[in-house]
Amino acid sequence: MKNKIKILLNNLADCLNEHWIWKTVFLFLPSVYLPVVVKYLGVNLGLSDNTGELTFRGITITVLLYVCVLLINILSNYKAKKDKEIEQQKEEAHKEEIDYYIEELTSYDETLAVYIRLLNVIGNICDVKLEAIYNYINLSIAGGIFHKPFNETVYPEKQLKSIAKELKTCLSEITLPPFNQISVSMAYEFPEAGVNLKWIDQQEISQCMQLNQLKKNENTTFYKIYSGQSDFLFYNDKAKAASEGMYVFDKKDHRYHDVGSIICDEISLEDENGKIARIILTISTYGYKFTDSDEEEVLKNMSEMIQEVILQQFEKRIRIELALLFVKMQYNKK
Numbered sequence: 001m002k003n004k005i006k007i008l009l010n011n012l013a014d015c016l017n018e019h020w021i022w023k024t025v026f027l028f029l030p031s032v033y034l035p036v037v038v039k040y041l042g043v044n045l046g047l048s049d050n051t052g053e054l055t056f057r058g059i060t061i062t063v064l065l066y067v068c069v070l071l072i073n074i075l076s077n078y079k080a081k082k083d084k085e086i087e088q089q090k091e092e093a094h095k096e097e098i099d100y101y102i103e104e105l106t107s108y109d110e111t112l113a114v115y116i117r118l119l120n121v122i123g124n125i126c127d128v129k130l131e132a133i134y135n136y137i138n139l140s141i142a143g144g145i146f147h148k149p150f151n152e153t154v155y156p157e158k159q160l161k162s163i164a165k166e167l168k169t170c171l172s173e174i175t176l177p178p179f180n181q182i183s184v185s186m187a188y189e190f191p192e193a194g195v196n197l198k199w200i201d202q203q204e205i206s207q208c209m210q211l212n213q214l215k216k217n218e219n220t221t222f223y224k225i226y227s228g229q230s231d232f233l234f235y236n237d238k239a240k241a242a243s244e245g246m247y248v249f250d251k252k253d254h255r256y257h258d259v260g261s262i263i264c265d266e267i268s269l270e271d272e273n274g275k276i277a278r279i280i281l282t283i284s285t286y287g288y289k290f291t292d293s294d295e296e297e298v299l300k301n302m303s304e305m306i307q308e309v310i311l312q313q314f315e316k317r318i319r320i321e322l323a324l325l326f327v328k329m330q331y332n333k334k
Helices: 002-018 020-041 056-143 149-154 156-174 221-226 238-243 251-255 296-331
Strands: 182-190 195-199 232-235 262-271 274-285
Touching: 156 182, 156 274, 156 296, 182 296, 221 232, 221 262, 221 274, 232 238, 232 296, 262 296, 274 296
Parallel strands: none
Antiparallel strands: 182 195, 182 274, 232 262, 262 274
């Protein structure tokens, strides 16, 4: 019933707006009705008596006239208000649509910036490797002999250090921690060849927990990856990781009031018998977290971006150098 009344009122309001001239004339009538019509024609029309008092007929017509004018005004105002509300809703919906596209464009720009940075970083790593090979070729041609290629050309350890440096640079440009507050360390081992864990860059882990402690302490992030319990771990807050038994603070953490983030990842080479070689990659920040947000969606997006976008590209180069390091070790056994 209420809906039918609303529809009827809307139709009446639309009709009044459509015939706006007649509405204007009707609304003008009260201004001339009493001072003109009733005063000069009231007696002839039976609206008033000889003394100027309104008759019953005059009172009835007057009341009906003013009630109709009042209803027309109410309907017009109601329609105008509804039209304004609808227009505001359209404007808000349009604004939300614009904001959505702006957000999408911003996200696209940010993603594009990440990929551009990744391309530059990967390019820098390749440049370092290519320069080493060119130098080896030029020196070998000048000397008339090509010898010890793995020791004098490939330099997998040097390449891995270069990759770690570029990874730090990349993360410092797209997350909060500055370059000097990020540590990227790699520990490698060749299980089938009986080569136990060794650091690629000993200087990178100064003041940190010793390697034998990391692989034995079940509460370290390193142990969770090394033991095969996980193949990737991301904690934006080391304190949260520690409270869940997934991280153990070291001296360097205490220097920065235990504030930071931790990432641990395994990169391996495998054959049908198992793992030939593997690297445990650890990324640790000090005094800064990757993001200051505690929102689950933000942390989830940050973790996915680092794992699926950034590290995925670096892992390819790390895996190549890990393979060359394994070949170098076998070559030097000769």
